[in-house]
Amino acid sequence: EEADHANIGFVVTALKPQGLRLAVEAYRIDRRHGIAEIDPQYLLDNESLFPGLVERLAPSAGEAALGVPGRIALVNSTYQNLARTVIEGIDAELSYDLTLAAVRYQFRADVAWTTRYEETSQPGQPAVELNGTYARPRWRGQLAAQAQWRQWTFGVDYDHVAAYADSTRVHEVESDRRLGAFLAYQWRDPAVSLRLGVQNLTERAPPFADNVQGYVSSLSDPRGRIVSVSLRTRW
Numbered sequence: 001e002e003a004d005h006a007n008i009g010f011v012v013t014a015l016k017p018q019g020l021r022l023a024v025e026a027y028r029i030d031r032r033h034g035i036a037e038i039d040p041q042y043l044l045d046n047e048s049l050f051p052g053l054v055e056r057l058a059p060s061a062g063e064a065a066l067g068v069p070g071r072i073a074l075v076n077s078t079y080q081n082l083a084r085t086v087i088e089g090i091d092a093e094l095s096y097d098l099t100l101a102a103v104r105y106q107f108r109a110d111v112a113w114t115t116r117y118e119e120t121s122q123p124g125q126p127a128v129e130l131n132g133t134y135a136r137p138r139w140r141g142q143l144a145a146q147a148q149w150r151q152w153t154f155g156v157d158y159d160h161v162a163a164y165a166d167s168t169r170v171h172e173v174e175s176d177r178r179l180g181a182f183l184a185y186q187w188r189d190p191a192v193s194l195r196l197g198v199q200n201l202t203e204r205a206p207p208f209a210d211n212v213q214g215y216v217s218s219l220s221d222p223r224g225r226i227v228s229v230s231l232r233t234r235w
Contacts, residue, residue, distance in 0.1 A: 003031040019097035033081040088116035111141040137162040174207040199226040
């Protein structure tokens with residue numbers, strides 16, 4: 001594999017109001033001869049892009065009359081060098097810190113937006129735009145907020161993964177949304193902190209995808225509500 005990576009960005013910190021910060025970065029990744037195992041269903045859906053990887057029996061008289069190919073004998077989904085993948089996108093972060101009535105508030109928003117996900121399956125084949133297809137959402141983001149008063153800290157966070165096409169392209173994998181929260185207390189002497197956290201507060205199931213697991217493991221978590229208690233100290 002070979003790859004080139006370029007990025008450019010900027011950070012702006014406002015004088016008024018103080019505590020406001022914006023960071024934006026644009027990137028481009030150009031990967032050539034990338035090693036990958038192609039999904040068998042994707043091979044069948046795009047058979048013309050992968051000559052020789054799907055072998056079929058000779059069509060029967062009925063199949064020939066209908067103009068359909070013969071039955072599948074073999075799908076070769078072994079690892080191979082894909083010709084080229086070009087990914088472009090923008091990452092942005094907006095944060096704001098302020099203090100009101102002895103309470104410190106912190107707000108943050110992060111967005112990762114993919115503007116291009118182009119792949120050439122084999123040398124000489126046309127490039128295919130995959131942005132928004134299976135396991136390639138166009139964007140994802142997170143919102144987080146917390147308030148700190150004396151030794152107490154309370155926070156919430158919200159994660160969002162945009163919807164994208166399913167592997168069979170028959171339906172759409174719905175967006176995945178997760179909500180979490182925590183409450184912490186910090187003793188100063190000795191330095192001990194007690195934290196109660198909840199992940200997947202609404203106990204939302206991962207969006208259904210047409211694969212063996214029933215969801216996309218790289219983007220979604222099948223676990224329900226998780227409550228944790230931690231006690232930490234340092235000396």
